[in-house]
Amino acid sequence: MNPKRRNRLLIIALVVSGVGVAVALALVALNENINLFYSPTQVVRGEVPQGHTFRVGGLVREGSVRREGQDLRVSFDVSDGAHTVTVDYTGILPDLFREGQGIVAQGKMNGNGRFVADQVLAKHDENYMPPEVADALKKAEQEGAVANPHGPQ
């Protein structure tokens, strides 16, 4: 390669890596703000903005969805495995909302440690399969659990 071209290549490499480092530093600095939601653990530890709207995300705990009366009020627990936060919401839930599903709720903490949401969104995971396969997997898991209760998960 002749020196002129090598120089050009060098300059471009320097510029691109310089911009890359600058952007990386900015992103690391903004890390907290780029995350879409806080985990229930962060909420319990008080790492969330007090008195401001924020989002909390996690899995809806099995058996925790309660509806009060005949209206749209609903409450459920959001868990990240370690801690849970109880969410109160009034409105229509997305189709994918169900127990065990990942959700993201936006709202504020009220005085007695409950999260009052004004928006609830459902996350879906990166697994795609037909319903029959999902059923078969579930069945196999249950049978496997019965036949070999101490087997590897």
Added chain:
Amino acid sequence: MWAWLHRLGSPKRFYGWSGALARWSGWLSLLLGAAGLYYSLFDSPPDYQQGESVRVMYVHVPAAWLSMFIYMSIAAASLVSLVWRIKVADMVAAASAPIGAWFTFLALATGSLWGKPMWGTWWIWDARLTSELILLFLYLGYIGLLAAIEERDTAARAAAVLALVGVVNIPIIHYSVEWWSTLHQGATVTKFDKPSIDLDMLRPLLLMALSATLFYVTVVMRLARCELLERERDSQWVRALVDERQGGESAR
């Protein structure tokens, strides 16, 4: 090797092989696209959670892949153009930009249509969606910059620098779902693990992605050839080509 590559990049040789490439990839894209559409609409199962809505994926995912692939093509062509000053690379980069911008728009629009029924919102400022929107702005900026500068070589050089600087956004788009918590789910196919998608759904997805890629090859080659003829209209080989065509027509 280098000499051979250089010769392929000469305007005359490029005009020769790009025509055949455009024709073949065009027909292949049509064929694979027809098969892909058939599988995605009629011969693939609904998803266990999302039901029939999952079919949006067969347009959305190829569009998103192409939006990034085309950007990387522009960046590679820009590098070649800046370092080796090969004219054809400029034309390929410039011709790619509108196609890439449309694929980015398509990815955002279909994602929005998919997000409303599944997530419950048309739009959310999470890292994946925001970085993809920035990609659209990069494309528009690139196109605008090319058009704003009168002198062609200056315009090409400025736009090439912009394209190369914008490359930092591509890994951000790809890894956004791993680095930060987002509403968008993680990667399904492009991860080191086995793809977590049923084979009957992977088939239409890959067919559509391949068809979209070949569509891009066809369109970019055709656009670049037009540009090439226009720029080289005074050169010997273009004159010879025109004479040959006209001679053929008058003889008929």
